[in-house]
Amino acid sequence: MNGQVSLSSGFVNGDVSFWYRSSGVPSPGPRLDGDLQADVVIVGAGYTGLWTAYYLKQARPSLNVVVLEKDFAGFGASGRNGGWLTGDLAGSHQRYAATHGAEAARRLQREMYASIDEVIGVCEKEAIDADVVKGGVVNVARTPAQAARLRASVSAARAWGIEESDLRLVDPAERLRVAGAVAASWSPHCARVQPAKLVQGLARAVRELGVTVYERTPVTEIAPGRAVTPFGTVRARHVLRATEGFTSRLKGLRRQWLPMNSSLIVTEPLPASFWETVGWQGSELLGDMAHYYMYAQRTADDRIGFGGRGRPYLYGSRVDARGHTHERTVEALWKLLIDFFPAAASSSVAHAWSGVLGVPRDWCSTVHVDPATGLGWAGGYTGHGVTTANLAGRTLRDLVLGERTALTALPWVGRRVRAWEPEPLRWLGVHTMYRLYRMADHRERSMPGTSVLARVADLITGH
Structure with missing residues (x-):
């Protein structure tokens, strides 16, 4: 490095x-x-x-x-x-x-x-010790544009039966203190797991x-x-x-x-003084409202696991072998982590890895x-x-088993989706999307609303 x-x-x-x-x-x-x-x-x-x-x-x-x-x-x-x-x-x-x-x-x-x-019930029944704690999730906004999207998403959620008890706006420092946060939401519907x-x-x-x-x-x-x-x-x-x-x-x-890559780093264990400084006293998960978003957890042994997109897609729908992550991705994640939590700068990265997730068209x-x-x-x-x-x-x-139940009547059952475009179109589309998202995040530092670049990115890949 x-x-x-x-x-x-x-x-x-x-x-x-x-x-x-x-x-x-x-x-x-x-x-x-x-x-x-x-x-x-x-x-x-x-x-x-x-x-x-x-x-x-x-x-x-x-x-x-x-x-x-x-x-x-x-x-x-x-x-x-x-x-x-x-x-x-x-x-x-x-x-x-x-x-x-x-x-x-x-x-x-x-x-x-x-x-x-x-899942939590099965873990208890089967004696699966997976460090599960249902501590909820905090999503933070660090720019006015992100804050506007956050408020709009909470408001829109009401139409889908998501009540105040399911998701609500909170003071940015109510549960944990992220540097530069101007707005936040909290939901109880999330658990940390190993x-x-x-x-x-x-x-x-x-x-x-x-x-x-x-x-x-x-x-x-x-x-x-x-x-x-x-x-x-x-x-x-x-x-x-x-x-x-x-x-x-x-x-x-x-x-x-589409096999989409996501990458993570994890720090060495952090001292009690760090957790007190940032107010991360529970096991809340942490996300943000950036287009090129991050996600994090406090592990059971007091580390920060911090993830985001690295090289989002490999040409020809290739996948990695054993999770090796590009150096630039490790650098970018570390930089963002200490931007969120300056007090973590005295720590170090213990491990980095990547994995793939499936994305329909x-x-x-x-x-x-x-x-x-x-x-x-x-x-x-x-x-x-x-x-x-x-x-x-x-x-x-x-x-x-051929049983008609409430689960088999859900709207994702039998859903048919067209295939992704052939190469090089899908490589160009995905990489253009994420390049535009990065540019939009940069521009939104001085904008009150969502950048048009992000809307163009959504149109390109149907996000």
Whole structure:
């Protein structure tokens, strides 16, 4: 690095993520060894795949459920995310309402809120110690333009059944003190979680229920009735795709969901005096209203995990191998962190990493099972997957079992979205979008309202 970042003596870049640092990166378990027959085969052992397996076996213990994973359970976004168990909708209220009506969008929002407590309840039931604390979330505005967007978003939320008790404006220093904050909001619907502990605990729970998880078993093709790997084919009535940001690696699905990169850094543990100085006494999550936004948590061992966009997209929908992050991204995140919290400048960066999340063309998540072919999927969580994956798992359970429930009537079920454009159009579009967002954030330092550049960026990619 160029010396602008204070790195700890044990600094690590990549190696999947910091969340595995205390336990060590898991050694992958047994791989598939020959052809198999099952009732349900799930491709991907992240949150979506594991939650689906968990709820299926809870509902029908006799089902033969097999999970196939290319590396180890939790290798992807489930073991690399920012640890936000958030009630924010994985998509746009307006877009769901446009196809299914406003009340359907409100029901989806209520289910998202309820899913937070569902995850917490399962952690308690299954003795999954994932450092979960439901401390809510604070979003700050640091410019007049951001403050205007914040106030407008809180006002608009009322139309979607989000009451004062769900989301409200607060004094910028009420819960934690961010340098330069001029406005803030707070919602109780968010919990901190240690992502790797959650996914590893969930993997243990599904194995104990009798689900077979084959690791080191990449799936090369999905078709009705089968999932094909180099080591054998698993045949099943239902084949469910739970590959989120890695979907582009499957045959014929390169343009289905855009693999968007997000990066994080985590500091060394900070002293009690720091937390007192900034007023961060609870386990609130922290976000902001910038277009090129950030997200942060106070970890269980008193570090700051601080994330944002680095290199947002790799040409050809490529994905990284083990989370290595570009030096400029580490520098940018560190600079922003100490801009938010100048008192953290005496600390240093212990770890940096990246992961990919799935983004559909309309930025709205989907869940679906085709009763004719038995093929199904869930994903495209646009960065809200920790909570949404749980709702997806319960919904896939009902769809696979052929049950008509309140979950199968939600507006994201069966949603069809057109594919992303071929290269180089999608690379140009995404990079232009984020360049415009960065420029808009810079211009808004001296503007009362949202820059037209941000509106142009939204139009380019349908954000």
